[in-house]
Amino acid sequence: MLFVGDMWPNKEEDEPEWVKGERTQFSSYRDSNGDGFMDHDEVKNWIIPPNYDHSEAEAKHLIYEADANKVCVIVFYFTAVLWLGTVIVILFQLGR
Numbered sequence: 428m429l430f431v432g433d434m435w436p437n438k439e440e441d442e443p444e445w446v447k448g449e450r451t452q453f454s455s456y457r458d459s460n461g462d463g464f465m466d467h468d469e470v471k472n473w474i475i476p477p478n479y480d481h482s483e484a485e486a487k488h489l490i491y492e493a494d495a496n497k498v499c500v501i502v503f504y505f506t507a508v509l510w511l512g513t514v515i516v517i518l519f520q521l522g523r
Contacts, residue, residue: 442450457465457473465473 454461457469459469459472460466
């Protein structure tokens with residue numbers, strides 16, 4: 428965990444909670460083969476986790492941030508726009 432040493436070089440004091448948390452994260456989740464280092468696959472899984480949909484996470488984040496009163500009105504708006512767009516496309520296709 429070289430980066431922890433760079434961020435917290437003072438070894439004479441007790442470790443702060445964030446350092447303990449980083450050590451736990453590293454040993455429990457990031458260093459999957461237990462060798463004390465992150466190899467290519469471990470780094471890849473850390474940066475791009477498997478079974479994680481970045482698009483869905485970003486969409487949820489944007490909706491959460493845009494919904495000022497947190498009642499999800501914006502979701503209804505997007506659903507209505509998608510439905511209306513679908514209806515317009517169908518009507519256009521029928522008119523051909």
